[in-house]
Amino acid sequence: MEISNVEVPEYFICPISLQIMKDPVTTISGITYDRDSIEYWLFKNQNTICPVTKQPLQRDSDLTPNHTLRRLIQAWCTVNAAYGIDRIPTPKPPLSKFYVLNLVRDLWLPDLQVKTLQKLEGIAVENDRNKSYMVEGGLVKALMYFIISCHRKRQTEGLEEALSLFYLIRGLLGQEKIPLSQNEEIVESLIWVLGFDGVLDHVALKVHAAYALKAVTERANSSTLAKLKPEFFDKIVRVLRGDISQQGINALLHVFLKTCPCGRNRMMMIEAGAVFELIELELNIPEKKTTELILGILFHLCSCADGRAQLLNHAAGVAVITRRILNVSNTADDRAILIISVISKYSGTNGVLQEMLRVGTVVKLCMVLQADCAVHLKDKAREILRTHFDVWKDSPCIDLPTLTTYTR
Template sequence: MVRDDLYITVPSFFRCPISLDVMKSPVSLCTGVTYDRSSIQRWLDNGNNTCPATMQVLQTKEFVPNRTLQRLIQIWSDSLTHRVHSPESPTNAESVPSKHQVLVAISELESRTDNRLDSLEKIVHFARDSEENRDFLVRTECFVPVLVGFLDNVNDGTRRSVEFIEQVFTALDLVLCKTEDCEGLKKSMLKKQSSIDSLLLILQQGSLNSRIASARVLKSIAVDVESKLLIAEKEGLISELLNLTTPEQDPDLIENCLSCLIAISAPKRNKMRLVHLGGVKVFSKLLSATNTSVSVTEKVLKLVEAMSSTKEGRAEICEDAACVAAIVNKVLKVSSVATEHAVTTLWSVCYLFRDQKAQEAVTKANGLTKILLLMQSNCSPQVRQMSADLLKIFRVNSKSCLSSYDTKTTHIMPF
């Protein structure tokens, strides 16, 4: 009697496209298709000059050993041996899948449509278990391309469809830090707008963890100016990221969305888009919140500084006295990074562009005292110079209250 638990499913990409047997010595042609060495050599020796799978004419008949696939086949083979010799091992639904089971699940992702969600959940469970498992998945050369391929096929937005795409982003997030070819991943995801549609869908409808995962994936593909512009052009994407950075949201979600916005906002066009979508007001509320972490504060101030480099951003900041006051309040007692971003923004609007409203808001928020105290601290030379520039502005401002410091606090005056 044949035991059901010894039924063996061979991953499809382990089979030679010619012989359909498990490859013993996998080699790749110039077309990128892998065959067993003996099968493809026999094909070429018979006078053929095309790739059997694609029928492309071969520019060269040379092939290279696919060492990665050979190692995976060996791992799979070893796992089968262990499985046969340990039939008494119980199957626990909550246990971490074996490498053999994961390779089968990857094969099912490619070949089946009815049970893909279960297969993907099994793979995610495996990936979450250890660094070694994540390394294994990345070495499985077809895995990441298969995941990215699913992002091109968002269908009706039903709950099951959303759940599947959530698992795709969760899996991508788990292995991205191990992926060396970030440029290739970026090209794959941005080649079709539907990949970004999938990402926006999860930001809008996904669970907390899947939203965090999708934001991290988005940050990972925003690697150059071209990708940043393409991402920002997706209608509703930046707006949704801003919606997810309001004080009432989960702190981890806020932080990851802010990191994503920082990655996207480098081009001037994207900074202006951020301003027009109400970024200043959103960030002002975050800075004014009482429970904002140091890391979130630093990221918000970095974004405010970025927006202050545009004319539109400076106008919004200067019109919002609450925003200026919130920036002033973060000059001290947060971190050196926060101090630098805050002072740079104040220097930009008050000194470089001499905005009267911003100067008045700084004075009203007791900014002069903070700047004076900052100059007596162990701040960087750049921050010290910007602080000195700010003080010069306020000294010549007839409405400034700085004159009181000439008599009462002359011992800390920088000049």
């Protein structure tokens, strides 16, 4: 490798990052890597093999600092300083797993909670190894019970740090179990946080609470999700309507998508005005992932007559669904066509069918039959066109030979 016309010794280069190592460590497989690179490989990506030798390499494997190599690299940098190469500083010794576990245990002591949260947040941003130790030490359970305690006491001290810390470790949760024995109270506590306005950094707080709520609902069983209350959906709809980032919006949409298969929850969403807000959201934030989530939720809500009625009462309801077909992704196509199918089948009045002509739904369905789409989507589009052929065949908006060709 060559930097600034200086040849870098091959053994100074990390096999993963292909950059000069700042903190070389040797694994049990005998290969030396830069600490940040191998820790990211083990903890963030959750790999279990040595990238070079392909030998088994556990996440808790010892990473032995290669002090000799680090000193050689530092000396080489000093010698070549004239070429603009900065000397690599001596790395700070990594925190021990025992130290991190002790901090997590301190989180259960009321007098130490706030200071402990601040310390944990500080070391969590350093690397994924520290975060992994925290998760292994039971941090998730400790954080959830702390948030519940804040809700019970209606106190906010430490709440910002607790939710920020949960957000920092979210990528390492995997199948980590959220304590479900008090799941209802955890949900109520997070919904309470989502209602904050004008306190602390309420936008960041809501985003972090949204991610925590997403993690809880993803790991909750169906009986827990069936016990959700109307306030749960009312609050989320209000938050989606208000001041929250794109990340927070998508996290809350994941919550809706997870909870809406339950019929009782669908009715509460509809009563909270979710259909109208989702359409407004799609009109204002046409982003791929957001669109896919919104269409997935709307499909579930349109399985109810009231849900279909809300969508049809919105002036842009049918139009926005139609415009997303063939314009976003295969997932969006699938969900949008299913929504159109449900509406045309169960709410296909003459007025609705004429609106589909006016906003181009029928044309889009014909385009689906010509496009490189999945077979089941073509079948669904053909079924819709055949069902309402007698209504649409006389329209000046449609070329009859084309419509006839695709409905044979």
